[in-house]
Amino acid sequence: MDILTEALASMRTGRPASVRTNGRAPWGLRLPPVAGAGFHVVLYGTCWLVPLEDSAPHLEPIPLSAGDVVFLRDGRGHILADHPSSAAEEPRAENFREGSPIGSVTLGGDGPETRLLCGNYHLDQGRPHPLVRQLPEVVHLPTRHGRHPELSAAVQLLGSELENPRIGSDGIVPTLIDSLLLYILRAWLEGQPASAAQGWAAALGDSAVAPALAAMHGDPSTQWTVEALAGRAGLSRAAFARRFNALVGEPPMAYLTRWRMTTAARLLRESDAPLTTVAARAGYGSEFAFAKAFKREYGLAPGGYRRQARAA
Secondary structure: OOHHHHHHHHHEOOOOEEEEEEEEOOOEEEEOOOOOEEEEEEEEOEEEEEEOOOOOOOOOOEEEEOOOEEEEOOOOOEEEEOOOOOOOEOOOHHHEEOOOOOOEEEEEOOOOEEEEEEEEEOEOOOOOOHHHHOOOOEEEEOOOOOOOHHHHHHHHHHHHHHHOOOOOHHHHHHHHHHHHHHHHHHHHHHOOOOOOOOHHHHHOOOOOHHHHHHHHHHOOOOOOOHHHHHHHHOOOHHHHHHHHHHHHOOOHHHHHHHHHHHHHHHHHHHOOOOHHHHHHHOOOOOHHHHHHHHHHHHOOOHHHHHHHHHHO
8 A cells, every 4th residue: 555645645635736937037936825735846047945934934045956846835935036135026917828738927037047847736734644744844855966866857857848848748747747746755755864764754664653554544444453453563552552653643543543534535525435335435334423423523524525525
């Protein structure tokens, strides 16, 4: 069971939105907060990402170069500019041009050029998976000098398709952008030193916790117990529970309940499965018990949640 893919799929609420940003110095673009997570890929040139003082006074400006990827976990507002001191303007409709495979924004003067792919992933930040919640606020991944080779390859493919669109680009580019999120998070997780890894970065490689997580994700309907999960790891119940809680951030049964409700919510949003089927997939023997647990978690009965999700 691919836990990273499952965790992200449980949070996605729509396709990513993206635009090409072309700036010539001096230029600056003040980007408002977005619902979800933001991202930027530097395709050509250099620039700076400048956190806004009112939302992230503890973060320093970050210099970016060609090939760099930035992921903003909470979609917080920020500035992109050729230099931290450059004046930044709000996005304006007259700067936007429709295009294929995606539109573009052009701004600035007549100095050195920078080209970026900017956008956001529609992720449910009201109920973020702890794997995403434990990420830094800003993930900066340089891909030069052989670092993060798969992410680098994805960036190069995107750059090629955007610079020289050909037949098929309209289908290729959205798929690459969609996949980029997995490449970003995998690169960050695998880039954490084993000796210093904490939280989910350590949990996914832990010999006891990783198999337990895979079992829960693989079949949430099974009536798992702490004893059964501990037995798979060859640990006592108490030792396993302590280890799981330390890495994942909550006890095994609390995480299992969370994942069952997340699985159910996804089924309600994305399928027409009857409530009895959804309840069974979430590990509940009766529709009544499932509905009670679901309402406690989401504040809505399953049917009401489904109607609201469809309307949205």
